[in-house]
Every structure is written in C-alpha cells, then in structure tokens.
Amino acid sequence: MKANSGYHKGCGFDSGLWEKLIYECPDYETGGPNSCYFSKKYTSIWTIYIITISATNKMGSSSSKPLYVDVAYIVEPDPPMNLTLEVKQPEDRNDYLLIKWLPPTVVDTRSGWLSLQYEIRLKPENAADWETHFAGQQTQFKIRSLYPGQKYLVQVHCKPDHGYWSKWSQEGSVQIPIDFTTKDTTVWIFVAILSAVICLIVVWAVALKGYSMMICIFPPVPGPKIKGFDTHLLEKGKSEELLSALGCQDFPPTSDCEDLLVEFLDVDDSEVQQLMPAHSKEYPGQGMKPTHLDNDNDSGRGSCDSPSLWSEKCEESQANPLTFHPEIIEKSENPETNIIHTWDPQSISVEGTIPYFHRDGSKSSTWPFSQPGWHNLRSSYHDITDVCKLAGGTADAPATLLDEADKDALESSNIIETGGEEKAAEQRKVGSFHPKTEQDTEWLLPQKKTPFISTKPFDYVEIHKVNKDGVLSLLPKQKENSDQTEKPEAPETSKEYAKVSRVMDHNVLVLVQDPRVQQVASFEESAKETSPSPQQNRAEKDQASFIATQSNCRLQLGGLEYLDPACFMHSSH
Amino acid sequence: MSGCPRGSTNCQLSLTELFNRAGLIAQKFQTAAMDLYNEFHQQYSGEQGFLSQGIVPCHTALIPSPVTKEQAQSYTNEQLLGTCLSILRSWEEPLSHVLTEARKLPRVSRVILSKIEDVEAQNMHLLQGVQKIMEQVRPGSVAENQAYSTWSGLQRLKSTSQDTRLHGFHVECRCVRRDANKVNNLLNIVKCRMDPSGGC
Numbered sequence: 001m002k003a004n005s006g007y008h009k010g011c012g013f014d015s016g017l018w019e020k021l022i023y024e025c026p027d028y029e030t031g032g033p034n035s036c037y038f039s040k041k042y043t044s045i046w047t048i049y050i051i052t053i054s055a056t057n058k059m060g061s062s063s064s065k066p067l068y069v070d071v072a073y074i075v076e077p078d079p080p081m082n083l084t085l086e087v088k089q090p091e092d093r094n095d096y097l098l099i100k101w102l103p104p105t106v107v108d109t110r111s112g113w114l115s116l117q118y119e120i121r122l123k124p125e126n127a128a129d130w131e132t133h134f135a136g137q138q139t140q141f142k143i144r145s146l147y148p149g150q151k152y153l154v155q156v157h158c159k160p161d162h163g164y165w166s167k168w169s170q171e172g173s174v175q176i177p178i179d180f181t182t183k184d185t186t187v188w189i190f191v192a193i194l195s196a197v198i199c200l201i202v203v204w205a206v207a208l209k210g211y212s213m214m215i216c217i218f219p220p221v222p223g224p225k226i227k228g229f230d231t232h233l234l235e236k237g238k239s240e241e242l243l244s245a246l247g248c249q250d251f252p253p254t255s256d257c258e259d260l261l262v263e264f265l266d267v268d269d270s271e272v273q274q275l276m277p278a279h280s281k282e283y284p285g286q287g288m289k290p291t292h293l294d295n296d297n298d299s300g301r302g303s304c305d306s307p308s309l310w311s312e313k314c315e316e317s318q319a320n321p322l323t324f325h326p327e328i329i330e331k332s333e334n335p336e337t338n339i340i341h342t343w344d345p346q347s348i349s350v351e352g353t354i355p356y357f358h359r360d361g362s363k364s365s366t367w368p369f370s371q372p373g374w375h376n377l378r379s380s381y382h383d384i385t386d387v388c389k390l391a392g393g394t395a396d397a398p399a400t401l402l403d404e405a406d407k408d409a410l411e412s413s414n415i416i417e418t419g420g421e422e423k424a425a426e427q428r429k430v431g432s433f434h435p436k437t438e439q440d441t442e443w444l445l446p447q448k449k450t451p452f453i454s455t456k457p458f459d460y461v462e463i464h465k466v467n468k469d470g471v472l473s474l475l476p477k478q479k480e481n482s483d484q485t486e487k488p489e490a491p492e493t494s495k496e497y498a499k500v501s502r503v504m505d506h507n508v509l510v511l512v513q514d515p516r517v518q519q520v521a522s523f524e525e526s527a528k529e530t531s532p533s534p535q536q537n538r539a540e541k542d543q544a545s546f547i548a549t550q551s552n553c554r555l556q557l558g559g560l561e562y563l564d565p566a567c568f569m570h571s572s573h
Numbered sequence: 574m575s576g577c578p579r580g581s582t583n584c585q586l587s588l589t590e591l592f593n594r595a596g597l598i599a600q601k602f603q604t605a606a607m608d609l610y611n612e613f614h615q616q617y618s619g620e621q622g623f624l625s626q627g628i629v630p631c632h633t634a635l636i637p638s639p640v641t642k643e644q645a646q647s648y649t650n651e652q653l654l655g656t657c658l659s660i661l662r663s664w665e666e667p668l669s670h671v672l673t674e675a676r677k678l679p680r681v682s683r684v685i686l687s688k689i690e691d692v693e694a695q696n697m698h699l700l701q702g703v704q705k706i707m708e709q710v711r712p713g714s715v716a717e718n719q720a721y722s723t724w725s726g727l728q729r730l731k732s733t734s735q736d737t738r739l740h741g742f743h744v745e746c747r748c749v750r751r752d753a754n755k756v757n758n759l760l761n762i763v764k765c766r767m768d769p770s771g772g773c
C-alpha cells in the first residue's frame with residue numbers, strides 16, 4: 001500500500017495568485033514510520049497548507065480528510081540550553097537560588113522573529129512531585145524558600161507564543177548549603193507564636209476576672225464629666241496640673257472656660273443620708289451621689305473603691321446615676337446659660353449649674369441656690385483655676401470631687417463672709433461646674449431664694465471627689481467625715497437646702513428650698529437668670545445622663561429614699 | 574512606566590515606551606484572535622459543511638509581507654511598519670461587519686460576540702499605536718496614505734445558506750488570527766531592532 005501525502009498550498013502571497021500546488025511527500029523516512037517530513041523549503045509561515053493522505057491498493061484508493069495547517073501555530077522548539085544553578089547568599093537579604101538558561105540555538109529570539117516563554121520545575125532529589133514555576137520571557141529565575149542541606153533537581157522548557165512546549169531540558173542539580181536561611185520567615189513565625197500566646201493569656205485573664213474587671217472598668221459610681229478633666233491628675237492629687245489641664249486660665253471665665261464649670265455633683269449615698277438626716281428623706285433622687293463624707297477629701301479613690309451607697313444598692317445605677325456626661329456640658333452654647341459667662345448670679349445660667357448643696361453646716365443632698373451665696377460665690381469663682389483645682393484635688397472616685405467641693409463650698413461660704421481667699425478658692429471649686437449645656441436644664445437658682453439667701457450664708461457642699469466620669473461627690477461643707485447620722489449644721493444658719501424638686505426636660509434639676517425653711521420655691525430659672533451653682537452645673541451635666549440612665553431606678557440608699565428625678569418631674573410641679 | 578507629565582501640551586512618548594505599549598496590545602490582539610478562532614470552532618464544530626468549501630484566500634493576502642525570517646530581515650523598519658499598518662487598516666471594516674452579522678448566527682453565544690468585540694478593539698488600539706510609531710520613525714508620513722485591502726466577504730456573511738454563512742465566519746476568524754500573528758511578529762522584529770534591550 002502506498003500512501004501519498006500531498007499538500008495543497010493555500011493562500012500564497014508571492015505571486016498574488018491563488019496557487020494550487022500539490023507536493024508529494026518528499027521524505028517518508030526522517031519522521032519514522034507513517035510519517036512525512038516537509039522541510040523548510042516547502043513551508044512558509046502564515047500560509048495555510050492542506051494535508052491529505054491517500055491510501056491506494058489494487059482495489060482502489062481513498063483519501064483522508066484534509067488537515068489544514070498553518071505552520072505558525074504548530075512550532076515546537078528545542079529545549080533551552082546551558083542551564084546553570086547558583087546559590088546566592090547576600091548579606092542583607094534572604095538567600096536564594098538563581099537559575100539561568102539560554103534559549104535553544106535554533107530559535108532566533110534576538111531578532112524578534114520568535115519570542116519564547118519559559119517554565120522551570122524543581123524538586124528535592126528524592127521527592128516525587130515537581131514544583132513548577134512560570135518564568136515568562138526572561139531567561140532567569142530566583143527561588144527562595146528551599147530546604148537547607150537538600151539537593152535539588154531543576155529543569156526548564158519553553159514554547160513560542162502560539163505553539164507547543166518543548167521537551168524538558170537536561171536536569172541540573174544543586175546542593176543547598178546548610179546555612180541557607182530564610183530569616184524573615186523565622187522572625188514572622190516567632191512573632192506569630194508570641195502574639196498567639198499573648199492573646200491566649202489576655203483571653204484567659206478576661207475570662208477569669210471578667211466581672212471584677214468590668215467593675216473596675218465601669219465603675220458603678222457615677223460622676224460628672226468635665227471636659228478636659230483628667231482623672232489621672234485627680235488621682236495624683238495634683239490639682240494644679242488638673243486645673244491647668246482643664247484649661248483654667250483666668251477668671252472671670254471666658255467662653256473657653258465655660259466647659260470648665262463642671263457640674264460636680266457627686267452625691268454619695270451614704271453621705272446623702274448624713275446630709276439630710278434632719279430632712280425628709282425624700283430628697284429628689286436626682287441621682288446624685290451623696291457626697292462622700294470621707295476624711296480624705298483628696299483621696300484618690302478609684303471608682304471601684306467608692307463607698308457610694310448608690311453603687312451598692314442600685315444595680316442600674318452602677319453606671320453612674322449621677323453621671324454628668326460631658327456632652328451636656330459641651331452642649332451648652334447659650335452664653336446666657338453659661339455660668340462662667342457672667343458670673344453674675346442673676347445671669348448665671350441655671351442650666352449650667354449643678355444642684356448645689358446648700359448646707360449650713362448640714363449635709364444635704366440638694367444644692368441650695370442661694371442668691372447671696374452665689375453672690376458670695378461669685379467672687380470665689382473668679383478664679384476658675386482655683387475651682388478647677390478644687391475639683392482637681394479630688395480623687396478619681398466619683399464622689400470625691402464633689403465632696404471636696406462641697407466641703408470647700410461650705411467653707412467658702414464662710415470664707416466669703418470672711419473674705420477668705422482660700423475658702424473662696426474652695427468654693428470656686430465647688431462652683432466650677434460646667435454650665436449646663438442644655439438649654440432646658442434648669443437648676444434651681446438661688447435667686448428665688450433671695451429671702452432665704454439673704455438670711456443665711458450659703459451652705460456649700462464641698463467636692464469630695466470626682467470620679468473619672470467627672471462626677472463630683474459632694475460633702476457637706478463642714479463635714480469632713482462621712483456623717484451618717486447627722487447633718488452638719490451651720491450654727492447661725494438655718495438648714496436650708498435646695499433639693500431637687502423635680503427634673504425638667506432636658507435634665508434640668510429643679511431645686512427647691514429645704515422644706516424646713518418652707519420655701520418651696522421651685523427655681524426653674526432659665527440659665528439666664530440663675531446664679532451659678534457649680535454643683536448645679538455639674539449635676540446638670542450629669543443629670544442628663546443620670547436621668548437617662550436612672551429614669552426607672554429608684555434609689556434605695558440605705559434607707560434614704562431618693563426619688564427618681566424623672567418621677568419627680570412628673571409628680572411634682 | 575514613563576508618561577507625559579501633567580499639563581504638558583506637546584508631549585511625546587518615547588519610542589521605547591511606544592514599542593512597549595504596542596507590543597502589549599499586539600499580544601492581546603493575537604490572543605484575542607486565537608481565542609475567537611477556537612471559540613468559533615468549538616461552537617460550530619458540528620457544522621462541518623463549511624470546512625469542505627475549500628480554502629478562501631484572506632483579503633489581506635495581497636499585502637506584501639515576509640514569510641521567512643530571512644525575508645523579514647531584509648525588510649526595513651518602515652516597510653515592516655507599513656505592512657502592519659496596511660493589515661490593521663484592512664481589518665477595520667470587516668471586523669465591524671463580522672460583529673453585526675455574528676449576532677444573527679444561530680445559537681450564537683455571548684462568548685463569541687465578546688471575543689469579536691475584543692478583537693475589534695485591539696485592532697483599533699494597535700492601529701493607533703503603530704501610527705504613532707510610524708510618525709516617529711518616518712516623520713511627515715501620513716498613515717492614512719497607507720494602502721490597504723478592500724474586503725468582499727460581506728456577501729458570504731449575509732448568505733441565506735447557513736453553510737455559506739458559517740464558512741464565511743470561519744474564513745474571517747482564520748484570517749484575522751493569522752494577521753494578528755503576523756502583525757505581532759513584524760512589530761517584534763522592528764522593536765528588537767530599535768530597542769534590543771527589551772527582552773529580545
């Protein structure tokens with residue numbers, strides 16, 4: 001049987017004519033059995049060739065189906081040559097293996113006639129599987145992550161753009177030295193393990209001490225927030241630093257210092273009880289912590305240590321029932337409501353005032369708004385820095401600052417009368433409450449207590465301490481220690497307290513005079529007219545939050561019943 | 574990759590940069606044409622009738638171009654670039670018709686249509702690129718003056734006979750694949766001559 005191979009030349013361009021040349025196979029041998037070899041002489045690139053095979057025997061002949069071929073797409077080059085392997089160990093970088101090779105000699109890539117793409121593969125000597133990497137059109141390749149001390153085998157092959165892959169080149173072998181390093185990986189592994197260990201430890205610690213940590217982190221003691229108030233400075237007891245941190249620059253307080261009038265009203269439950277032993281125990285549960293009747297007003301008690309009855313009794317109130325959020329403070333924009341603005345008791349914004357403990361030697365949970373007292377206070381508040389210092393002197397305990405302020409305030413009232421600078425400073429502390437930011441916050445202002453005020457000196461609550469939330473814990477002015485049993489009493493002043501009679505919208509505490517004085521004037525002054533009450537300010541500030549949080553919390557503090565201001569709001573007035 | 578700084582009005586890319594970009598587009602052009610050819614045959618491989626209708630010469634067959642390496646090396650840069658320009662211009666019209674008529678093919682797949690669009694886009698981009706190169710190689714030349722082949726394959730594509738139609742598409746796919754390959758090759762030769770460091 002004779003097989004013919006012929007090809008029909010397709011689109012020849014040379015003559016521009018449609019040529020039909022049929023060439024019989026010139027070479028049946030070179031390709032092996034059943035093959036035909038058309039050499040370069042017979043083939044041109046970009047020309048379609050039709051190949052048919054016909055078989056003939058004495059019975060006849062038959063042809064195969066034609067095969068259309070364009071030699072451009074069926075090129076299989078020779079494998080690359082001169083494969084070289086070199087281990088490079090630069091000093092400042094990782095070690096790597098550099099593989100280099102040359103294109104096959106027959107292929108002319110230099111002229112651009114053909115462009116080849118390469119692929120390398122390597123494996124450790126005794127491994128079963130090859131690891132293949134595509135190298136593009138470059139004739140070198142770098143491999144980094146290799147096992148030190150291993151012997152590797154490497155091969156490379158190539159193919160044209162649209163053609164077939166060549167056979168794999170000869171194997172090249174290379175021995176990786178022992179000191180072949182991949183430093184970066186080691187470091188990263190170490191870092192990862194260390195981080196994992198640390199994470200585990202943290203998780204374990206949190207799991208074990210989650211609750212106690214939560215207590216520490218979220219102290220139950222409410223406290224006012226003073227913008228710029230650094231409780232850490234409080235803890236250190238460095239009032240100067242604290243006040244300077246608050247930005248207390250000068251007095252009268254400028255608009256910048258508005259925020260410094262923090263309403264420190266930290267009513268310590270225990271102290272509140274003491275404060276109002278003589279009064280009905282219906283002090284508005286404004287959520288103020290009773291002032292801490294601590295010996296150490298400057299004690300840097302943390303919120304965790306706060307002996308606030310509040311925290312003990314009211315779970316909900318753990319979250320600072322008397323937390324005067326700084327937002328409230330900062331909302332204060334109405335200069336009229338800004339105590340600092342005018343320092344005029346008349347014009348002092350009630351909103352910015354905090355319920356101010358007015359005690360004449362007796363503790364009370366309410367903050368008396370005594371006009372004269374405010375007047376008196378005014379002078380004392382001329383120095384915001386001092387006020388801040390007063391606050392600053394308190395510890396981190398929520399009620400600390402209040403207590404101290406309270407005490408100081410009480411003292412300052414006396415001081416004012418006496419003109420004592422020191423106490424005035426203290427009073428200032430008390431009075432350095434951030435003016436209520438919200439317009440609606442109303443604080444009982446001493447204004448209406450004029451008659452009352454005129455007769456008795458102001459009873460201040462000193463700030464016992466300030467917790468990190470800025471909650472001031474107030475102490476009765478004359479009360480140094482927690483007085484659970486009695487109210488401090490000013491000898492010559494009646495015990496008149498301003499207590500929160502109700503809470504208006506926007507967290508305005510409406511203070512009323514002590515019922516004993518029978519002046520139940522609800523001072524619902526707008527900020528414009530009330531005298532500044534530092535504690536009011538602070539209480540104001542915190543009140544919003546307090547009310548928000550404690551709206552439904554009835555504060556049962558050691559027998560002392562505080563009415564929820566919210567309830568109060570609705571109930572009274 | 575260097576480019577024209579912002580705000581420059583009379584900025585020209587360097588020749589090396591032009592060749593780099595043209596080379597990339599030529600590769601894409603070639604790949605797109607190959608994909609189209611394969612896709613078409615995969616879709617209509619059952620319709621063997623069109624294959625038996627013989628070989629039809631490509632409409633660009635008359636454009637002078639080298640078929641061997643030696644011939645290619647005997648061409649000048651301008652001649653090689655001129656060949657590329659002629660081929661690319663010759664395909665502008667046919668490709669748009671191929672796309673239009675392909676939409677009427679039976680069971681035409683979205684893949685084929687997108688491949689045709691791809692080929693058409695690369696052809697246009699490459700034409701612009703080679704024109705820019707030509708302007709730098711032979712300043713003052715007007716690329717529009719380059720001769721190109723007319724196309725007469727529209728009749729086949731609009732034929733009522735499905736076999737004829739498919740045959741027509743087969744011819745165009747085959748021819749554009751070949752011409753893309755040719756242009757890519759010729760451009761590479763010019764590039765390696767003018768910028769040997771670029772991976773030649």
